[in-house]
Amino acid sequence: MKRAIPVLVLSIAGLIPLWRYAPSPDTGPASSSAAGAAAPASTPSVSSSGGPTTTVVSGSTIDTEKGPVQVEVTFDGDEIASVRMLQQPNHPQTTAAVPKLIEETLQAQSAGIDTVSGATITSDGYKESLQAAIDARG
Amino acid sequence: MRRVEHVMGFPVSVRIDDEGFPEAPVDGLFAWLREVDARFSPFRPDSEVSRLDRGEVRDPGPELREVLDLCEEYRIATGGAFDVRLPGRGLDPCAVVKGWSVQKGAELLWAAGARRFCLNAGGDVIASGGPWRVGVRHPEHADRLCTVLDLTDRAVATSARYERGDHILDARTGRPATGLISMTVVAPTLTEADTVATAAFALGTEGVEWAAAREHCEVFAVDADRRVLRSPGFPVAGAGAGSVAA
DSSP states (O other), X not given: OTTHHHHHHHHHHHHHHXXXXXSOSOOHHHHHHHHHTOOOOSOOEEEOOSSSOEEEEEOOOEEETTEEEEEEEEEETTEXXXXXXXXXXXXXXXXXXXXXXXXXXXXXXXXXXXXXXXSOOOHHHHTTSHHHHHHHHO | OEEEEEETTEEEEEEEOSTTOOSHHHHHHHHHHHHXXXXXXXXXXXXXXXXXXXXXXXXXXXXXXXXXXXXXXXXXXXXXXXXXXXXTSOOOOHHXXXXXXXXHHHHHHHHTTOOSEEEEETTXXXXXXXXXXXXXXXXXXXXXXXXXXXXXXXXXXXXXXXXXXXXXXXXXXXEEOOSEXXXXXXXXXXXXXXXXXXXXXXXXXXXXXXXXXXXXXXXXXXXXXXXXXXXXXXXXXXXXXXXXXX
């Protein structure tokens, strides 16, 4: 249970911006620190049935400008199994702000490009890199 | 104008397309990055970071304070997965310093009048003006790309293990983060793109949705099963769109 608490705070931190979402510019970084201060409120219910321990934790209710938000997180051991909304504001932007991720297969391609983003390349590794070729082409 | 110099152990490539842009602000950019290396490197015993870590400095200066505040913000936001103070290790804010310092460097160029430029710091890219066509390195083939994006007035950063091995740890476990093969984040600034990409990589698979839920952040992730997950707003270059002159 020790590790469930910070994970719950994380879930709330991730969710708060969804309800705060509005065309106002000043929500970003502030939301995480605001959420960090919101402690989980309820006593978690723990049920074990042979496999990994399942823990259900309800977060405290957080007031946002769109209305109150409360989440319930179910853990399988340390993994988040599901997140359920106990309370959520009725606002059309709520659903629009939740990104639905697109799943694709990994492709390998080459194309005319200006520059390359990748994991931090060292000066040693640079010589063999695509970016070095682009820089050399000038 | 193009220039490549090596600072902080990685190559920094600058391309400025503004006609007749002078050399002096580019000299200023590299001078700033060398200053950051001297002051904030945990690998230099006389840096501000090392002296703070040894307790020789009581109060960090305003710029180091800014960096440490960012570190703390992301430590909280990731439930402790991203942490620059790991047990048994010295203070290592490199993950934040890189994006933060290159972003400040780009602002120096902007202040000097540069409008259409592309800055690539060891794989982290700031695009000013645009669109710039930015390839994302394929995690398994160094000479291939896994996607290409059109980037205008935004930044992109990628975290992965293929260049420097298991260097990103999940601070919740102290073990290398292995849930993702590659994590690419597009954000308004490189400060945010770089830190969110590193923090999401530390979080592993749950980091993909965590990053995607952040306002103004777009993600392209490759998980350990080689599946690609991307947010709908990730600016994939349009099919058939011509390359801008490279």
